[in-house]
Amino acid sequence: MKPIWIVDDDPSIRFVLEKALARENLPTRSFTHPREVLDALADVTVGDSARQSPQVLVSDIRMPGGSGLQLLEKVRELQPGLPVIIMTAYSDLDSAVSAFQRGAFEYLPKPFDLPKAVELIRRAVDESQREEVTEERQAETPEMLGQAPAMQDVFRAIGRLSQSQVTVLITGESGSGKELVARALHKHSPVADGPFVAINTAAIPKDLLESELFGHERGAFTGAQTQRRGRFEQAEGGTLFLDEIGDMPFDLQTRLLRVLSDGQFYRVGGHAAVKAHVRVIAATHQNLEQRVKEGGFREDLFHRLNVIRLRLPALRERHEDVPMLTRHFLQQSARQLGVEPKRIADSALARLEQFAFPGNVRQLENICHWLTVMAPAQVISLQDLPPEVLEAPVYQPPVRAGGGELSVGKMAAPLAPLVSMPSSEMVEGMHPAVAVPAVALVPGAYMAAGAAMSAPAVSSWPAADADVDATAAADAVGVRGWEQALEAEVQTLLAGGQPDVWDVLTRRFESRLIRTALLATHGRRMEAAQRLGIGRNTITRKIQELGLE
Structure with missing residues (x-):
């Protein structure tokens, strides 16, 4: 792992921390002056020595020739995500609080208890590595594969929307890849150079969601020690993807409607309007029209979001894509595990095509990873498939309804056309004949919104989501x-x-x-x-x- 950087003009402090962290197998690098740290950070920033960049920075607050607070400000400019721990004497606690408000991870009063100091540094290391994993996942642009007519309709719709910044509502079952479509719409749009910011409105507590979306001013509520930019500001000039919009609390729906109507909003506790130049793409697995009838979703917000409706088909509706996706995921799992890719027999592929896949593409991905780990031979045979596939009844896909790709009005039913939109004057700038081939959307791993691949390694079958019932898994393999x-x-x-x-x-x-x-x-x-x-x-x-x- 990357080293912990220690900055203190007192050699005894450096020595004690170095030895304590060495006992915990944490590498260190020490400095006596803030200028040395900034020079080293500059070398890391312009060079290719990423392994030598710091995991955590621990700095004294008072040093000859520079203070820890000044160093903190400069470090935040060079490496905004780097956790910084400020060490300070009790008499400097006011300064420490100031440091905390300026973005320090935590402050460590002197004289400190060594085990507590190590525990704090460990916590900062874990936070830093968690951020690295998040950035790594975000850097892997997910891919879309599909030759089925249903997916070709989706690709054509993305192509036709490529010259427009119109609001899009994506509907589809969990695991079908709604965030992938949103990313593709962003990538092939006039705001492709801007940021793509995603937020799952169902995953954030109601009390925090308003601040997450719109940001807050300092002192707006207990714990709001600094001004914070919300997701709308983070997505300025780009795309904001609101996943699971059907679960948004009713009172926040009113604020979202105002932003979509007026193009401006107020931070929590703020009095100055903030302009929002953001394209909004929303997604849900729910029937929003039914939610409107039940009183759980605002009808006016529904109409604001429902400018263009794009329905993403479930995997059972495009069973002809199963062989292509299966081979792709087997190759991907082999690369991730560092093993030889396994091949799959035609009989096993045929049985997978007859499976309903209630967890959609995410479930197929999990199955392929499970097969890579658990199948005994290099060629996956029919009997190697997990029990949830072998014991499931054969799924008979219905005949897809005919009709045009674009329609006006109602929510697309399960077999209705995949895209609906109002009249052409509401989608000004849309190019009618641009088609995006499937290969144009293939750079990474096919995942649904925010869901990293989670494959059980020793159970008898992979679950459709990330949770595995260990007892059921053990029973299924005859144990x-x-x-x-x-x-x-x-x-x-x-x-x-x-x-x-x-x-x-x-x-x-x-x-x-x-x-x-x-x-x-x-x-x-x-x-x-x-x-x-x-x-x-x-x-x-x-x-x-x-x-x-």
């Missing part, structure tokens, strides 16, 4: 329930006079737990630690202790 198996194992060890039953079983349990998490995260330790609910240093230490390297 006794894990509780009964554990009880039997304990009885056997006790009967045999084993003196350290606790240690033996704990090591085996931890080893299996960590192996499974690492397989599910393709060897990314930090992500595996997050999913297990432990720190990265803990998982590193356990890997060494258990001999899992």
